[in-house]
Amino acid sequence: MRLVKSIDQVRKAVRAQKEQGKKIGLVPTMGYLHEGHLSLVRLARRKCNFLVVSIFVNPAQFGPKEDLREYPRDLKRDLQLLKKEGVDLVFCPSVAAMYPGGYQTYVEVVGWNKILCGASRPVHFRGVATVVLKLFNIIEPDIAVFGRKDFQQAVIIERMVKDLDLDVKILTGRIVRERDGLAMSSRNTYLSAEQRKNAAILYQSLKWLKQAYVNGLRDPKTAESRMAAMITARDGRIDYIAFVDKNSLEPVKELRRGTLAAFAVFFGKTRLIDNTVLGSNLDIGHLFIPM
Numbered sequence: 001m002r003l004v005k006s007i008d009q010v011r012k013a014v015r016a017q018k019e020q021g022k023k024i025g026l027v028p029t030m031g032y033l034h035e036g037h038l039s040l041v042r043l044a045r046r047k048c049n050f051l052v053v054s055i056f057v058n059p060a061q062f063g064p065k066e067d068l069r070e071y072p073r074d075l076k077r078d079l080q081l082l083k084k085e086g087v088d089l090v091f092c093p094s095v096a097a098m099y100p101g102g103y104q105t106y107v108e109v110v111g112w113n114k115i116l117c118g119a120s121r122p123v124h125f126r127g128v129a130t131v132v133l134k135l136f137n138i139i140e141p142d143i144a145v146f147g148r149k150d151f152q153q154a155v156i157i158e159r160m161v162k163d164l165d166l167d168v169k170i171l172t173g174r175i176v177r178e179r180d181g182l183a184m185s186s187r188n189t190y191l192s193a194e195q196r197k198n199a200a201i202l203y204q205s206l207k208w209l210k211q212a213y214v215n216g217l218r219d220p221k222t223a224e225s226r227m228a229a230m231i232t233a234r235d236g237r238i239d240y241i242a243f244v245d246k247n248s249l250e251p252v253k254e255l256r257r258g259t260l261a262a263f264a265v266f267f268g269k270t271r272l273i274d275n276t277v278l279g280s281n282l283d284i285g286h287l288f289i290p291m
């Protein structure tokens with residue numbers, strides 16, 4: 001497995017593989033890898049024959065009051081994990097390489113970048129779309145894999161790919177959960193022991209919703225207030241709970257097959273997101289049982 005930091009070098013390395021007819025896969029990450037990331041790496045590994053993983057904590061997707069500086073990093077451990085997964089190349093650029101002095105070009109998927117998570121993180125999706133487009137231009141992957149925990153991110157990237165005629169196929173991977181159902185996230189490490197215990201309510205609220213939907217619940221307002229009550233009883237502070245169409249991200253008046261139930265909740269200062277799609281085979285994610 002090669003570690004490459006320069007844009008020119010990664011371009012050369014990938015183009016050499018393309019010339020040999022290899023299908024290129026990319027899994028973009030911000031590092032501090034967990035089983036959720038590794039499941040995306042495994043999915044990509046099966047779909048390509050030269051696999052690039054990028055590790056870059058992208059400043060453009062953090063607001064001025066967000067956790068850019070504290071965002072956890074452990075490159076040595078990440079590289080060990082990726083080597084075991086049979087990754088071919090890790091691209092790990094510096095901020096100066098990605099955003100050199102004078103940088104002033106950004107990509108916005110207009111509208112969708114200001115709703116749901118975008119309402120409280122106004123620059124977030126602009127930063128994500130920009131860095132992902134840059135990575136696509138640098139690596140020119142045939143396929144790229146994103147996780148469904150960041151459902152809105154995946155939808156926005158799919159839209160950008162369509163709108164800008166990018167020649168890359170987007171695949172999404174299931175949410176991977178801890179034993180108690182909490183979706184895996186690098187940010188889970190910020191939680192105190194008590195917050196970590198309480199955060200399991202997020203999964204329980206999604207399980208409740210799935211069952212309530214099967215039992216006939218159709219009113220989003222009732223669903224929202226029941227879920228909010230469950231979460232706030234465990235000291236979670238709701239940023240938003242939303243019920244939207246999974247393709248258009250438009251709010252629904254009635255819960256139905258294909259409704260995306262998504263939320264962001266603070267435990268202390270840590271903002272966690274999770275979601276599920278009602279009545280579809282995009283299931284609630286699977287539990288990771290450590291060996």
Ligand code: PAF
Binds near residue numbers: 028030058150
């Ligand atoms: O999902 C993430 O880790 C990031 O938003 C991404 C896609 C790597 C862009 O920085």
